[in-house]
Amino acid sequence: MNYIAARIRTVLTAALLTAALLTAALLTAALLTAALLTAHADAAPRVGHIVEITFSSDSRENVAAGWIDSANRPRTQQKPILPSFDDKTRLWSSTLTYSTRTPTTAFVVYLQTSGSHASCEVAVDGAVKTRNTVNRRRGIAVCG
Template sequence: MEKGTDMGIRRWMTVVTVAVAVVLGLAIPGTAQAGPRNPTAGDRITIQVASDQRSTYSYWWVDGHNRWAPRTTQVGMNLRDFDPKTRLWSTTITFVSHKKRQQTAANITSWGGYARCTIWVNGVRVSHHVYRAPIFAQAQCGIAGLDPNRLDYR
């Protein structure tokens, strides 16, 4: 084979290989996942609230249907888990979003002097707030980015 013909075949094979790769890349759908700052339906959201007191004044979050949860906020809500190392009480909630434009927000008001909230989307921490006060410490996560027009108030 001549040198010029050999280069022509190589060049042609390279062009064909690249063209096939591009067509396959466009034709085969992949799973699209929203970035953690813009969660959408199917994303896993974890919210943790913590306090130095087991009984809190209140805590709430926005659930996977963009509704306030728990549905009835009451004074004196108890946190579930105690960590002897940090001496903090906490409750962790994990759910899957059912909304195309999922809102993420949480709030805790402690009877004590320490409050913390953290939000993760698909394992990536997107919001975290710690607040200390002599009494009634309050931590808020995601409140500033909350769109009240997207909340389901039913």
């Protein structure tokens, strides 16, 4: 009986890992597609503008994050750690700041939480262009 229970646990763990990897692969494909698209002139920052991407979660260590960098290249990070904790909101966060190099930087950002809250926000020169919040277990917030 212990062998069967251990085997069931192994199969379930493998299924969860496969689902997480498939989710990361789909989100990476979405980032690659977005990098090829041209953003609307109003939404895209011009060369030299400051872009701030903020991730927030109720968990310090998360499943995955992705964004388009200053050179319009998709970037992903597995198990991103959000270093800043806000006692008031009880959320962990991290902000990535860069200056654009090209005028067609796309706003496609995601965070998959290992908790129950994930949010992302993109601001250009201090003006919020997009934000999203998801409140569900291992939820994925997508901004773009």
